[in-house]
Amino acid sequence: MFLRNSWYPAAWANEIQDGLLARRIIDEPIVLYRLTDGEPVALIDRCPHRFAPLSKGCKVGDHIRCGYHGLTFDSSGRCIDNPFGKGETPEAAIVPALPAVDRYGLVWIWPGDPNKADPAEIPDLSVIVHPGLEQFFENYIHVRSDYRLAIDNLMDLSHAAFLHEETLAPFTPDLQSGQFRVSRNDGRIKASIEMKNVELGQGALQDQWLETEWSAPGVIVLTLAQAEAGQPPANEAVRALHLITPETERTCHYFFGSAVDGRGALVRDPFVDEDEPMLAACQERMGDKDFWDLHPVILQNDAAAIQVRRQLEKMIRSEQPV
């Protein structure tokens, strides 16, 4: 059971250009495309006639035509052309449409009640994606685990010391003596690790702050800030977006991006070679069992991950009929 009334990152804006993009999100098949004026459109990717994926069809101006029998739908999902017979387009020939908007270099979709979809509720990511941005490096990974395992991974960065021992750990060598804190702010949950007097080979000792701040459903901003020991953090923190969107019950989409390139801490390889296989292995060990039914041990350092899980559960529960 997934949260429905929420803005899900569905694709990097650049992924949707002239064509049709098929992507499964919260176990619904979605087709994404753009109107001629550039506005994004999201429809359920299944023709109501014989269930062909509309993504196997083609765009006709602002409309989408099924590639099987030629039914054509407008961007609201209404059938506007049946090329056969008397051209009747039955009332029932409707494809559900999902609100979709461009923001922060991504297309976001709202799979819940369209009347509740307010783009103002998209989390503010302007700290990392803003007009003055010179460059932004976008990545996508398909992850073979439940999205919550992938969120856990980000909300408990202690794993870097072990899973990324050879790759990312050298950037925060004192992670193990760091102080873990959780804070909440208006639905957002932030995990912070403060590391004091770290020897980074830069002459003076440094203080480091490593943070991940989550917003529903799986929008996470990672920040690594630094300063000379005893000073407040410098402005030029390293920041990265980590966006987790459920694909199915046991797989998810992982979008990540940063303005910073060429630093081991932010490149693709550790996610592909270390995180993804570990998440897939944890999922395999969970099988079809529920997380709580497996009686997970809860550690101090995954308090934020657990709070995120509880928050998601609460939000999902609140959507269910009484």
Add this chain to the structure above:
Amino acid sequence: MFLRNSWYPAAWANEIQDGLLARRIIDEPIVLYRLTDGEPVALIDRCPHRFAPLSKGCKVGDHIRCGYHGLTFDSSGRCIDNPFGKGETPEAAIVPALPAVDRYGLVWIWPGDPNKADPAEIPDLSVIVHPGLEQFFENYIHVRSDYRLAIDNLMDLSHAAFLHEETLAPFTPDLQSGQFRVSRNDGRIKASIEMKNVELGQGALQDQWLETEWSAPGVIVLTLAQAEAGQPPANEAVRALHLITPETERTCHYFFGSAVDGRGALVRDPFVDEDEPMLAACQERMGDKDFWDLHPVILQNDAAAIQVRRQLEKMIRSEQPV
């Protein structure tokens, strides 16, 4: 749930020669072979002792010997030799046999009550497969969809204008202005498309008639007839057999054949490259859901397909115990 009391095309006659052919039909494993006099035999492809596929054994004259422990069965499925111990062949050592006959270049099997199996009920295909036939081109495709989706495909040929836009559509360029009709005759259901005054680049305008006639369970004769505009259809219509036999709940066998070769309309590629992937995609979108539970939109041009579905449902229901 499949129709059982029906003749299913199981193989092209040529597929069964000296050896043993294993093929799953209506989700039953079947082994097919021929007696020394050429008569076809169909048995459940599972030894009653330890469940080895008999098709992994060998023929011994008119009998079939299991390749695991050597139990030998006659063509009625009776165990006639146990090579060990005192050679006892327990009464229970019986492999169910299915009535099987050669007709129209195919081997047909009857998975229902053998007492009801009457070869006279095999649909008359002599219009297309007859003694004077000089050549006949046989094809087989394994289709990753429920057999009814494959029958729908054939009973609503309007799809040619879109799915086969580049391959088959040019043979019937006015398909979209055609008139769709359905007719029934003694259990058979025929979909007809009449196209008038078609410009085919042959000088005079032509009339065209495109028909598919279904008989249970999935036997379809396709006819494309043609004539100068206003004249009755010429005799030399193009005809093709399209036979759909369920393999499992989500896959089927597609046998097709025609006396005509070298015409795009009847060659293998459009079925392999266009129909099969589309059928598989529709099936994937249906998942495990029932067709009707998905509330399909019904169009004028798939009236025949819907009638076939209703007819099959009625026949299957009539077989169930009250």
Add this chain to the structure above:
Amino acid sequence: MFLRNSWYPAAWANEIQDGLLARRIIDEPIVLYRLTDGEPVALIDRCPHRFAPLSKGCKVGDHIRCGYHGLTFDSSGRCIDNPFGKGETPEAAIVPALPAVDRYGLVWIWPGDPNKADPAEIPDLSVIVHPGLEQFFENYIHVRSDYRLAIDNLMDLSHAAFLHEETLAPFTPDLQSGQFRVSRNDGRIKASIEMKNVELGQGALQDQWLETEWSAPGVIVLTLAQAEAGQPPANEAVRALHLITPETERTCHYFFGSAVDGRGALVRDPFVDEDEPMLAACQERMGDKDFWDLHPVILQNDAAAIQVRRQLEKMIRSEQPV
């Protein structure tokens, strides 16, 4: 449902050296390693924190450290180090440990009640694996069938005449006229085939005895003895270990070994090329159905196999709560 209170061969002793070996047994993920003094350790291969396979971590002295967040466990499964926060190791952070012992060149594990684990109950295999052994050839095959089908295969060697017609059958050419017997001794079940006056091209006619003796759960000693016709069997019988350990409901591990090499009767190929594919095919034909629900025909020559099945069922039933 598997027998739990039993010693299962889990690995050849040589498979576990410096590293961590992951192996699924009776559908439980197990990680195997050795203490610095060489003692084998078996733990459930799943960290209680976020379910990472411990086998993806590393050994630290006598301990095992999870590769995800660094929790470290001793060989009893108790968490002895949490590298983060205040280093708390919650009481609940326990990995179930399984009794494990080295014997006869194998590591045996006991997945049942540890209090009932008595290594003295490991079947006596000293007739084949003993101190004076000059060499021993070890093999492993992964089998795509339920373990009981693999045991059936060994308890009814009549199959050699057919399945191994070209490979093993020539060593016992009169198998079909052999006399099959079953005997029981203290929980063990022995299938014997006595073949008299066999022409083996060795001058005098020979008598042969082919036996497989089973102990729970799937420990089988195969013996091929021989003598001049009318004489008692010579001492230098050919013996081989055949050990079947369930992996999942539909797959098993097959360990086999012998002091004899270079004889077709005991080499790897017939098991890989003939037995395994046949067992997988039988399993495929069984699908998810229960053996008895398929009403298997019982032949005289598989009396021992059936007795083993009955014995296993009785033992499993006796473990269930009343």
